[in-house]
Amino acid sequence: MKTLVLCIWMIWENVYYKLSRLQMVEKSDLFSFKATTYYGSPLYLSDGSIITEGDAVLELHFNNRKLAEFLKFSCSSFHLAKLLITSVNHSLKQLCSVIESPSYQQVKALYGVSLLYRGACQYGFLTYDLPKGTLTAFKKRYFQVLLCIFHPLGHKRLKQRRELLVPKFIIMSSKELLKRYGHSH
16 A cells, blocks of 8 residues: 555655756766745855845755655665665765856755655754644645655554654755865865
8 A cells, every 4th residue: 555655655756846846967866856946034054145035045845756755675774774865975975066056056055855864964054933824734744644655654654753853944055065074075
C-alpha cells in the first residue's frame, strides 16, 4: 500500500514541478528552485542583509524523489544522515552557480518552508516561525502527510516528538550562500 501511495505521490510531484516551473541544476540535486518575489515583513539576516517586500528571492523545494531514494537505500540513521549532509553541501554549491548567473544576480536570498529545519543553521540558514493562520495549518498537515509517506515509520512517526513537527520558514542571503559555498570553498 505504501509503495502505491509513494508512486501516486511521485506522479503528483512531476505534475507540480511542471506547473510551478521548478528547476534543478542537476537531476541528482536535493533542491529544486524557482525565482519569485518576497512578500512579507522585513527579515533581518545575520550577515546584515535585509529582505523586504518586492525583493527577488529563490524559493527552494526538496527533491522528494531524491529523499525517497535516500530512505530506500540507507541502511541506518547514520548512513541516511551522511547521505543528506553530502547531498545538501553539493546542492548548495550548485545553487551558487545559479546565483552567480546573470539571470539571477538580483536574487537577495534563498528560502523555503520545511519540517526538516533543525539542521538548517549549520548550513547558514536562519529559521523563523510561520505566521499563525489557515495557510500555516494547511502546510503543517501537508508536511505531516509527506512525512507519513516518506518516513520508514510512516504514521507512527507523527506520534514521536510532535512538538518538532511544525514547519518553519528557513532563509539564507545570497551573500552568505556564496561566502560558504562559492568557488573559493
